[in-house]
Amino acid sequence: MNLDITHFLVLGAILFGLGLFAIITRKNAVLVLMGVELVLNSANINFIAFSKYNGLNIDGHIAAIFVIMLAAIEVAVALAIVLNIYQNYKHINVDEVDKLKD
Amino acid sequence: MPSNLGFPILTWITFLPIIGLLLVLLVPTGKDERNRGVSHLIMRWITVGITFIQLIFAIIIYLNYNKGLIGVNDVSTFQFVEKLTWIQANFPIVGHIKIEYFLGIDGLSAPMVLLTAIVCFVAVFPSFIIEKGVKGYFAMYLLLDTGMMGVFVALDFFLFYVFWELMLLPMYFLIGIWGGPRKEYAAIKFFIYTLVGSVFMLLVIIGLYYSIGSFNILDMMNPQNYKPDSIFSGLHTTIRYVAFMALFVGFAIKVPSVPFHTWLPDAHVEAPTPISVILAGVLLKMGTYGMIRIAFPIFPDAVGYFQSLIAWVGMISIVYGALCALGQHKVGQRDFKKLIAYSSVSHMGYVVLGLASMRPEGVSGAIFQMFNHGTITSMLFMIVGVIYDRSHTRGLDEFGGLANKMPVYTGIMMVAFFAAIGLPGLSGFISEAMVFLGAFNTYPALTIASGLGIILGAGYMLWTLQKVFFGKVPERWNRPWDPTGKKFPTDDLIAREYVALVPLALIIIYLGVFPQPMLDLMESSVNHFVEIMRPYVVIGNFLSGM
Amino acid sequence: MTGDTIIYLGISILILPLLSFTINIFFGKKLGKFSSIVATSILGIDLVLSIAIFASKVFGSFTSLHKQIGIFIFEISDKIIQLKFTWIELGSIMLKVGIGIDNLAAIMLVVVALISFLVHLFSIEYMAGDVRFSRYFAYLGLFTFSMNGIVLANNFLFMYIFWELVGISSYLLIGFWYEKKSAADAGKKAFLVNRVGDLGFFIGILILYFSYGSLLFDDIFGNLANGKLPFDNEIVLTWSGIFVFCGAIGKSAQFPLHIWLPDAMEGPTPVSALIHAATMVAAGVYLTARVFAMFTASALSFIAVIGAITAFLAATIALTQVDFKRVLAYSTVSQLGYMIMSLGVGAYTMGFFHLVTHAWFKAALFLASGSVIHAMHHAAHHIGNHHTDPQDIQNMGGLRRTMPWTYRTFLVVTLAISGVPLTSGFLSKDGILAGTLAYAQLAGGWHWIIPIVGFASAGLTAFYMFRLLIVSFHGNAKTEVAKHTKENNWVILLPLFILSILSFWFWYSPNPLDAHSGWFPKAIVQPQSVAPDEMQWEFLLFENGYNTEHTATEYHHYLNHFEEAVHQAHYPAMFISLIVAGGGILFAFLVYQFKIFNADNIAKQFRVLYNISFRKWYFDEIYNATIVAGTVGFSKLSGLFDNKIIDGIVNGFAWLTRNFSYFIGHFDNVVIDGLVNLLANVTGFFGAMVRYLQTGRVQTYVAFAVFGLLIIIYFFI
């Protein structure tokens, strides 16, 4: 079995699914953010894989760089918000932050 | 030649109340009790003045109206026409769009303009009783006035629709703020019902616009104006039928015809007296006016298809409305206004029946009935208002013997009551008889069935008469209405009530004996209308075979 | 007098009472007692004018003339003087109306004017002191105006308009003492019952308008004569006739709509005399006579049967009533049945003749009863007895002595109504009975029922009228009140005298035994039927109806045959009627005067019959149980339907929308009731999931967003 693009894509897909699972199920806000990172990583794997199999199309790399950068930004801001939540609620359980609802 | 006064009288008559509205808004509200009283007085009399000028305008229109001109779909014979480009925009993509400020009247709308002016004028007087939120009240009242008048003079569908919707808003507040105990429910019910009807109208307007490229109602009546392959091109297509039904239902809700009528009793019962007057006197007419001005001439083929359905709707409304009025049976809960509201359903059924007949008598009768119902029911509601103002109840079971307590009132009331049951010599009879004469030609069986409405109508009216006016005065009303004598110096009518009631009574009697002035007004247009419809509809024509 | 003058006089006659109405309604309060004087004088003028018209029209002749002044078209001929104009015009459609005066109308005008005048006069005293004194005279004016309108109408539209106006003014007059519930009820009942008949009338008018595009009698009858039938259908002609006759059924209180008239006695007694004896109820007869020409044979048979039934039914009821006025009321119904029956059998002249004679003596009877009641009332008031019903004949007796003049006039007119020779009643009644006999002879078969019923009713009439006379006037006073009665003053008595004098034969015919020798039959000639030949009642001549073997000319002999038969039947009829009337009177004397038979015993023996009569054949009960209850029930039902079903549907939709929004609007409060129930309906896992997750948690949102995306993808691949 030769390695072809699908292997990488499936790897990315599984990572995507796991990330989604983490986002939905983990109670701790930090863990939810980790799930987001998994999702972003899966996208990155896709980018790099497509880049590689399309004659090393460099656009994919650029995209991946931006995604990494944005992931960092997002985590920074999100953690700041989580810390703020911690100050207000004394916990960071996402499912207990539910005062706003119908 | 179409009359034109060289001055935009239709614009004036329509937007005059807006000027009044601004004036009313400018009146400062007093800080203390006395100043407030003065400012209330000023606002009331501004409204009286404005509506009176409006009435004068209406009379000027009536006097200058050229009765020989046909109108309906012939733009050159509309009168007092004002036509300006209102909205013009160039689409780089689909050409340009044009909406016109197009006003004009013909025999179908002239009586309605007159009616609106009359009813709006007389209904100001019962409004004097309003004590809270006076400024808002008269502002809304005048806005409503503009909306109603606009509906009757607009010949551009877009403009028509704007006026049509414009009057919802003040009506909502007028019922909602100054209404009875269940005012919220009644107001929202009214609002939603009518909006349901009108939003579908909106879709039809858009479809028509794409079919002919303008909003001109008159152009919409000419099949040649339809672009080939547009939505409504051709005749007897399903989409045309559907569109007609959308319009018809939209208007039928306003009329209201059974089974779209349930908003009416609630709205009437809860609305303050003057608003009931306007609601019954003018607003309901907008439904039937919409039919005859818009739905029928634009979709004559669909009218042909649905004609008997329309007649059935009319017949069922007549009988069902009368039965419901009679069915106000639960002792202790009988409501005077509800009874009259249901009687309106019944009486407006005559209009629908008359229109469905497509005979000149029937259609004239229908328009005439619109006018007469406007005056008669206005009177009836004001009559209820008179005792409601004094006793603060409308329960039929709580009254009796008013004929002794208030003889003049009873006398005036009898004119309205007997007009409502179609007593000859009063205007209601002429129009109902004409409707029957026309409808019998086309739908004999339905007409006979509708005759049941006459008997039932007499039944509930006389029953009410007896309950309220005859018999003995109950204990609790033995004292004078207003022992302080401030508001009601006498037990009988006071001056402003005379001003409101007597002119209507005179109109009712006059038109009952000399209907021709009113019929002349509509004659040419009605005949032309019937001619337009003739190729498409069933018209009983034994006569023409003679 | 020229034709023009007659027209103008006619209009004046029409307008004058309206003037009286207007003056009294607006200035009545100010006029006070004078309002009666004003009204009576106006009616006096009216009467004079009527008599003038009567004299010149019936006994004069006119040259034909056709001219137009403005929109008014004058059409004058010897037969009828007409004024026509277009009232409502809509392009090609013109509704022409107008007034017409022929002999029928001229005579009727006098009847109306005279009785109205006398009633006005009578009322001045009778109604004195009433709180709404002037209002009363206003109403009388309105009524007279309307009645004159009916008389003068030469078209169905005016006829119908004034028909309704008569209805409304009678409503006002019957319910005049509206503080009394029974009075207000009676007014309402009268109006509504009349409306039922009017609906039929209106439908008849619609059919005719539909067919001819005009409502003028001339146009309609002219078209009919030219062979144009409504709907081109012969049956419809019959039906339209019957529909029009429905109006008469209502107004003339014919079976089955007769129930309103006895109740209408709640009105003041002069009113009863005016409208429920002489004029308004006669309007139905007048209408039938007016449109007589258009009735087909079948319609006429129908009319005859209705008349006969009414005559008999009412007579039986009158036997047992104890209320003075009610007896008279039923007697009126019975007599009206007579007239209708007479028209139905083709004794046109005699039917109308009976209308006139009956008008005099029945008005007199009512006014006399008014006199009695007035006296009783005052007596009761005088001695302070308020329990005694002043109208119950069982409380009277012996009034002959206290009220001699009333008694005498009453006796005269009782004789007249009983058909005793030398009275006008004898002339007309005999004519009618002869007509029925002739009719039965010619028609044969079941038609014999009609004369039999006629004679039976004549006998019954004589009996109950004398019962009334004897019980109330003869014998001894049965109560204190009756003892204290006093004769009334001349204002009340004068009308009685006039009317009773008019009940003698010599006004109408030199021969007290045969009306045909008088002027009346010459003035009132049966109109030529305009129905198609085969629909006219010649068929009665031939047992199997219209027979094609006969040529058309032969059928015009019917009238001759009929007249011949009437002539032959005249004496048999006279004898029989004398016998039955005499028998009735005799029996009344035997029972009530000489007490040879005990009335109570008879009642006991024939308890069933007595009850039927006393309870008026249970008509009111039946109607209440069926029609009234049905309508009320149905209207209740529709009220219910309206509130429950239609609103229910609308509210249901609102409910659905709201609850639907709960379902999709997911993240609502867990605790809100109803949500749980609703969610239970959502299937399985997903529903449970929604319920579990709707807490406003962001992770739930994410899950749903992704899930929603998946669903969208699922639907679009």
Place this chain on the structure above:
Amino acid sequence: MFEVSNFIVDTQKSLMLFLPEIVLLITLGIAILADLIFKKFRFINAYIALVGFILSGMLLFNQKTSQFAFLNSFVVDSFATYFKVLILLTNIIVILMSFKSKELIAENRSLGEFYTFLIGMTFGMFLLTGATNLILIYLAIETMSISSYILAGYTKEIKRASEASLKYVIFGAVSSGIMIYGISLIYGLAGSLNLQNINLVLQTNKVGTFPLLISSLLVIAGFAYKISAVPFHFWTPDVYEGAPITITAYLSVASKAAGFAILIRFFKTMLLADTNGYNYIWTMVSNIDWSYIVAVISVLTMTLGNIVAIWQTNLKRLLAYSSIAHAGYLLMGAAVMNDIGVASVLLYFLFYLLMNLGAFYCVMLASNEIGSEDIRDFEGFGYRSPIIATTFSIFLFSLVGLPPTAGFIGKFYVFSAVIDAGMIWLAVVGVINSVISLYYYVKIMRNMFIRGIDSEKEAIKSSALGISVVIVLALLTILFGIYFSPILNWTNASASIFVGN
């Protein structure tokens, strides 16, 4: 790889086209500095921002349009300009709102950053309206999002604001994650990240319906999150309720505008089958019925927004659902997939801006005094503050879409576009929804005017600035309901999207 001189020429040209954005960036810089230097002047940044926005707006009108910039990764066309104008308008109104927001103006709170983030977010939105490169789109959306997360939680000591920002950031991160995954798939399919290039590939190569559908939907999910379309609307009510009301207003208009801009551009630039010589009706690549898909989403969005709004008692939350519903109406116009539809969206959006901002402004002014956004506390408000209540009612009627208000004209044109495209069923659903919406809008008016008419609560005095702004907005709402020719012309001129040639 590149001819350097070409690149320099292009960059010079691009910078000229980029002037409005550059002005924003300069303003941003000044604002950051000013915030550090002039600590005492609370609103200094507000004025700086206002000046910057106005300058930027002036530059917008002097731009050459229908140009590509930065090597085809950015486009300047009238469509983008239109949205930029809307965004600037929103900014200006929101800044005017912020002057009077009691929520924001608390003790010890510096407001400098507030305006800084507004400017930053505006920059992100400007980028988004013109971006034609998927990475740039992603970046722009993130720029917007990051700013808005912070803005939503700006009043950080208030619990519900922090909750809002947490929910917002998590939901936003997931949405952008999904979107970037979709971008990666599109990149795989087309081998490029530039929309024009992708379009060329899609026109020539058949990439398969299914992958294109999925990948596009994943990207659209990111847009849907911005415009709060179903099913990516979940964050909307909570965030709108929790965030300071100025930000709620801002989010409900500005970020939605940017979302719509990119959504429409995405369809028109990437999925158009024939960019050469197209007429105003779009033909899409492959056989996916995008029109239908968007129509379904639109129906779901407006229906959900409306029927849930009925239950709301918090005005902000109610308006949040109402803005979801309005996104549905706007999507109707987008679903038409032709230039008329685009024009109707543009028209509607301008009016939506007026009435929605007006409504939020009124709520803010009211809740400043009442101290609550609960609809029950608004009983009798119409008598305590007639002017605000009346203008509020005008906005609400406009939101319902009743003449003679601008909202009616907007709806009218959206329905026109829909009917013109033959999607009558969609129009029917649309009008039914307007009727439903009436119920909850009227509920507010009912509470203001019908209930509590006899309440004896004291009259409310509001600031002159607030009142004059709402009055101007209300007058505009009515004016555009009566006379709208210029707007029509403007929107129609702006409806064509530059896709190159």
Place this chain on the structure above:
Amino acid sequence: MDWIKISFWFFAILIISSAIVVVTSRNIIYSVFSLLFTFFGVAGIYVILNADFLAVTQIMIYIGGILVLLIFGVMLTNRITGVDIKSGQTGKFQLLFAGFISVVVIVLLIYLFSTAKWSVSGSNKEINSSINAIGNVMLTNYLLAFESASVLLLIAIIGAALIARRK
């Protein structure tokens, strides 16, 4: 099996297994450290795919930056004594539903991969380093994005500081 395959499978298994720990572990610290392995594995995959610069970036930013941040986050929001350091229990339905969604998503994507016609060019040119190319493109084609990213970073820094700052 050449080394590329072997390493691919190694990294793949590493990524997936550590990711599973991340999403399932009840101990937050375990999760965070598993994430380290995931990132590391992804970097390995990058190397396999000739993305050397990316691999380095991945390690530097993700492991050096993001992960440290996350650990800070954990530490700052949990009491160090470790009693409370576990993530709370999640409901069964939620787990089931999340699992369902994730599985469906994965299956959907895999199905997509099987039907997609990727833009693949045959010429699989080998280059030593991608840095050159990245640098070129970044400052030409992606100039705008590059510059805008700096603005974004600036905003994010200010924002994070603003929000996280104690009162």
